[in-house]
Amino acid sequence: MSFQPVKFYQTGTFTVGNRLLPPEERSVQSQARRFNSINSGHRACQGCGEALGARYAVDAAMEAANGQLICANATGCLEVFSTPYPETSWQVPWIHSLFGNTAAVATGIAAALKVKKLKGEQRDIRVVAQGGDGGTTDIGFGCLSGMFERNDDVLYICYDNGGYMNTGIQRSSATPPAARTATTMAVGSEPGNVFGQGKFLPAIAMAHEIPYVATATVADLRDLEAKVRRAMAFQGARYIHILVPCPLGWGTASHETIHIARLAKETGIFPVFEAEYGEVKSVLPIRRPLPVEEYLKPQKRYAHLFGAHPKVDVIARLQVLADRNIRKYGLLDEGAR
Numbered sequence: 001m002s003f004q005p006v007k008f009y010q011t012g013t014f015t016v017g018n019r020l021l022p023p024e025e026r027s028v029q030s031q032a033r034r035f036n037s038i039n040s041g042h043r044a045c046q047g048c049g050e051a052l053g054a055r056y057a058v059d060a061a062m063e064a065a066n067g068q069l070i071c072a073n074a075t076g077c078l079e080v081f082s083t084p085y086p087e088t089s090w091q092v093p094w095i096h097s098l099f100g101n102t103a104a105v106a107t108g109i110a111a112a113l114k115v116k117k118l119k120g121e122q123r124d125i126r127v128v129a130q131g132g133d134g135g136t137t138d139i140g141f142g143c144l145s146g147m148f149e150r151n152d153d154v155l156y157i158c159y160d161n162g163g164y165m166n167t168g169i170q171r172s173s174a175t176p177p178a179a180r181t182a183t184t185m186a187v188g189s190e191p192g193n194v195f196g197q198g199k200f201l202p203a204i205a206m207a208h209e210i211p212y213v214a215t216a217t218v219a220d221l222r223d224l225e226a227k228v229r230r231a232m233a234f235q236g237a238r239y240i241h242i243l244v245p246c247p248l249g250w251g252t253a254s255h256e257t258i259h260i261a262r263l264a265k266e267t268g269i270f271p272v273f274e275a276e277y278g279e280v281k282s283v284l285p286i287r288r289p290l291p292v293e294e295y296l297k298p299q300k301r302y303a304h305l306f307g308a309h310p311k312v313d314v315i316a317r318l319q320v321l322a323d324r325n326i327r328k329y330g331l332l333d334e335g336a337r
Contacts, residue, residue, distance in 0.1 A: 047254025049244030074131030100139035251300020
């Protein structure tokens with residue numbers, strides 16, 4: 001009696017583990033002996049996208065560096081919930097200094113390691129710097145730009161939750177238009193963040209023409225891991241910008257974090273791509289673009305756009321921004337045209 005092998009792969013899905021795949025095709029998170037760079041027991045909020053993003057990214061970086069990695073961390077949610085003195089959830093060499101100098105601290109570490117390696121005193125150790133959007137796009141922007149200009153051998157990872165969530169949900173320059181925070185207009189004709197303010201840092205990083213720039217979300221683990229591995233293959237300055245929904249600051253259900261991140265990508269609100277030396281090389285395509293309302297409605301920070309008198313004009317302006325991202329980065333899947 002003959003048997004036909006059945007491939008029981010969960011391909012084309014959003015599953016995390018895929019332990020049934022060959023070892024070389026499995027995600028880092030599916031490994032029973034993954035590094036667990038940030039361990040359980042931290043104090044992140046339930047459903048925290050930043051905790052997920054950090055675990056995914058740093059574990060992937062640890063694998064790419066064969067466990068030889070040092071992390072520098074900016075002040076912010078990630079630092080506060082993972083290292084309440086005298087405890088820590090980090091299982092890697094980790095340093096925290098100030099809110100705005102993480103890129104400079106990481107640069108100093110990389111320079112010291114380079115000198116030690118030249119003297120034959122040190123094996124190959126890589127450096128990762130990480131911070132939230134406040135410590136990256138605002139307070140730490142000058143140090144980060146300097147790191148880019150010098151092309152220092154550091155991978156900088158920004159976990160973007162669109163505000164200063166640790167200190168009370170204040171606006172940052174990564175807060176999207178029309179989103180409410182504790183420091184944006186609460187009432188009036190146009191409550192929420194102002195259109196035309198802020199910055200999209202991946203585009204600024206590309207303008208520096210550094211070796212590698214990428215965006216990702218916590219909704220696609222494999223894409224995120226692949227980009228971290230790709231970044232670790234380069235020498236010089238590299239930048240990855242990860243969208244990490246914040247249930248507390250965004251007013252979403254804690255179990256909706258992955259879904260919200262996926263909607264940001266599928267509507268075009270958050271473009272997912274990678275670039276090398278200032279040029280976009282690939283994108284995570286959108287098969288069927290969704291209307292921005294599907295992304296906005298589950299979030300209480302946009303509640304003022306709906307209700308008895310929906311702000312149709314504001315929603316339309318947000319749709320224009322999403323459509324522009326789709327055109328600018330070529331996000332629409334050619335097979336879906």
